Amino acid sequence: AQSVTQLDSQVPVFEEAPVELRCNYSSSVSVYLFWYVQYPNQGLQLLLKYLSGSTLVESINGFEAEFNKSQTSFHLRKPSVHISDTAEYFCAVSDRGYYAGGTSYGKLTFGQGTILTVHP
Amino acid sequence: KAGVTQTPRYLIKTRGQQVTLSCSPISGHRSVSWYQQTPGQGLQFLFEYFSETQRNKGNFPGRFSGRQFSNSRSEMNVSTLELGDSALYLCASSSGGRGFFGPGTRLTVL
Numbered sequence: 172a173q174s175v176t177q178l179d180s181q182v183p184v185f186e187e188a189p190v191e192l193r194c195n196y197s198s199s200v201s202v203y204l205f206w207y208v209q210y211p212n213q214g215l216q217l218l219l220k221y222l223s224g225s226t227l228v229e230s231i232n233g234f235e236a237e238f239n240k241s242q243t244s245f246h247l248r249k250p251s252v253h254i255s256d257t258a259e260y261f262c263a264v265s266d267r268g269y270y271a272g273g274t275s276y277g278k279l280t281f282g283q284g285t286i287l288t289v290h291p
Numbered sequence: 292k293a294g295v296t297q298t299p300r301y302l303i304k305t306r307g308q309q310v311t312l313s314c315s316p317i318s319g320h321r322s323v324s325w326y327q328q329t330p331g332q333g334l335q336f337l338f339e340y341f342s343e344t345q346r347n348k349g350n351f352p353g354r355f356s357g358r359q360f361s362n363s364r365s366e367m368n369v370s371t372l373e374l375g376d377s378a379l380y381l382c383a384s385s386s387g388g389r390g391f392f393g394p395g396t397r398l399t400v401l
Contacts, residue, residue, distance in 0.1 A: 207392075214381055215392040261334065278347045279324070279383075279390070281334035 173198040177282035192247040192285045194262030202264040204245040209259045257289045295393035303399045309370040312396045316384030323365040328379040372400045
């Protein structure tokens with residue numbers, strides 16, 4: 172079984188300040204790791220993912236996350252946030268190697284979410 | 292490519308009724324997953340279909356069921372609705388390890 176813990180339910184920050192949203196996971200098998208963002212009254216948008224390779228992954232809007240296998244963490248960071256980053260962020264894991272051919276997504280296990288509020 | 296579409300976007304039902312939600316995946320995607328999102332339980336996995344076969348199922352009662360058609364479109368059905376079934380139901384289609392979520396169907400049970 173897998174589980175995901177997002178260590179902060181709410182993170183308030185001021186605009187242009189750095190931010191870190193923490194995520195720890197537990198799994199008995201190798202996993203894929205994801206961060207999703209959800210704006211009010213919208214669905215989930217993939218922010219970034221770790222499948223394999225470099226442990227540091229980046230998104231196009233300045234977020235980055237680092238996979239730390241020994242600490243089973245996948246924290247999300249941004250050096251300077253904007254008002255428009257205000258949203259709820261979800262960390263998720265899925266098992267890997269379950270589906271042959273790599274064409275399926277598997278089951279995502281989500282954390283409880285972190286509400287990031289950026290103040291002017 | 293068009294994104295994942297879900298219909299209807301909003302739905303109001305009463306206890307005891309049944310409901311069917313529809314999801315059209317991105318063209319070429321054969322995997323469709325369903326999730327329930329509530330304030331109390333967060334995002335929970337319902338089931339996943341791949342090429343018309345259910346590959347994985349979450350921990351929900353048998354009132355929740357689904358199916359996938361040959362064109363990869365998927366439906367989920369909830370019978371004998373309960374107040375606690377009020378939620379945002381999200382569908383995701385995926386290919387190559389990346390999933391795309393639809394906007395969801397907001398179900399309210401009165």
